Amino acid sequence: MDHPIAIDYRLLVDNLTTAILLVDSNLNIFYLNSACEALFDISLLRASGMPVLNLLHMPNDEFNTEEALKNTLHSGQHYTRREATINVNFKDIHVDYTASQLNSGKPYHPLLLIELNQIDRMLKISKEENLIQQHQVARQLIRGVAHEIKNPLGGIRGATQLLARSLNDPKYSEFTDIIISEVDRLRNLADTMLGSRQLPSYEPVNVHEPLERVRALIVNQTKKKIKITRDYDLSLPDVLADRDQLIQVMLNISVNAVQAMTENKEFFIDHQPELVLRTRIQRLVTINGVLQRSAVRIDIEDNGPGVPEEILESVFYPLVTGRAKGTGLGLSIAQNIMHQHNGMIECQSVPGKTVFSLYLPWESDHVAK
Ligand SMILES: Nc1ncnc2c1ncn2[C@@H]1O[C@H](COP(=O)(O)OP(=O)(O)OP(=O)(O)O)[C@@H](O)[C@H]1O
Numbered sequence: 001m002d003h004p005i006a007i008d009y010r011l012l013v014d015n016l017t018t019a020i021l022l023v024d025s026n027l028n029i030f031y032l033n034s035a036c037e038a039l040f041d042i043s044l045l046r047a048s049g050m051p052v053l054n055l056l057h058m059p060n061d062e063f064n065t066e067e068a069l070k071n072t073l074h075s076g077q078h079y080t081r082r083e084a085t086i087n088v089n090f091k092d093i094h095v096d097y098t099a100s101q102l103n104s105g106k107p108y109h110p111l112l113l114i115e116l117n118q119i120d121r122m123l124k125i126s127k128e129e130n131l132i133q134q135h136q137v138a139r140q141l142i143r144g145v146a147h148e149i150k151n152p153l154g155g156i157r158g159a160t161q162l163l164a165r166s167l168n169d170p171k172y173s174e175f176t177d178i179i180i181s182e183v184d185r186l187r188n189l190a191d192t193m194l195g196s197r198q199l200p201s202y203e204p205v206n207v208h209e210p211l212e213r214v215r216a217l218i219v220n221q222t223k224k225k226i227k228i229t230r231d232y233d234l235s236l237p238d239v240l241a242d243r244d245q246l247i248q249v250m251l252n253i254s255v256n257a258v259q260a261m262t263e264n265k266e267f268f269i270d271h272q273p274e275l276v277l278r279t280r281i282q283r284l285v286t287i288n289g290v291l292q293r294s295a296v297r298i299d300i301e302d303n304g305p306g307v308p309e310e311i312l313e314s315v316f317y318p319l320v321t322g323r324a325k326g327t328g329l330g331l332s333i334a335q336n337i338m339h340q341h342n343g344m345i346e347c348q349s350v351p352g353k354t355v356f357s358l359y360l361p362w363e364s365d366h367v368a369k
């Protein structure tokens, strides 16, 4: 019996969440589906013709991947490998994969079909959920403290001004000025800790526009001492976002990168500090536990010394700082704004390459939180 719906198998394969690789008899890749592109962060165009061992085999792995694949190719016996470690963009991820022979219809030209499942995706989702919850509790605590600090400051400031006026003696005004300026500093800090109270006002935004604003600010601030490279995908769709808040997020992250580069000059003896602003479409990405078909990704990358190892895990928490003069609020505020936008921030950092990636979904209907 004819089925009423004709199935487009290409579409089907591209909508699977299992990553699929097809490999020829020389172990070179000739096809991968969308899930596989997302897993390895590589496009079909770039991967075509590439030896599959470049993706699947780690130099320090004692397992002979090549032999196992060839064996399947020639004997037809499939094999499964569990918890294999592969490296994508400097990050180790773990996959289970199965290789099986695929009959190409041509004698002597067997193909290999490799199906991969990332096993730490589920782990990552629950870790993210935990992190976000802890983060929200911490933010509430911080806001409470900031509020309590702010309350008496107005009184102290007013009383000091009265005192200065009634003393009316330049000998003492030095001291009253100190009190007033320190009170002002504390009030600014408390305001930052409280964060923006305004709800985001969403409008269609082309992310290159706020990004260019931030670039102009950084150029101005660093007086061209830092090379700034733009690597934009200009075909990106608009996202629904609060433009000013996006600027704040991009600025907080870029300023951190600039500080890491300018405050660690000894790291740049034989090369130049460089900031890379990159935009891409990212397919199949899990944001806050929801698998999104596609998202806009903005990378802010620097070649500085990297986030100090001891704070890497907690870098988005409020008050976590690696700098003597830092307050540790920039990333926490950025994270909060991205969360309100149904987006997220990820950080990957090794000395010489630190990337903060912002993800904003753009296909799903927007639900403001
Ligand atoms: N690109 C980067 N390279 C190296 N370290 C970084 C980078 N971005 C952030 N960090 C580290 O993360 C810490 C936290 O950053 P965050 O912006 O939250 O706070 P801060 O910069 O210390 O203070 P604030 O932004 O509130 O003035 C920084 O102090 C720094 O140690």
Ligand SMILES: [Mg+2]
Residues within 6 Å of the ligand: 252, 255, 256, 326, 329, 330, 331
């Ligand atoms: Mg900062």
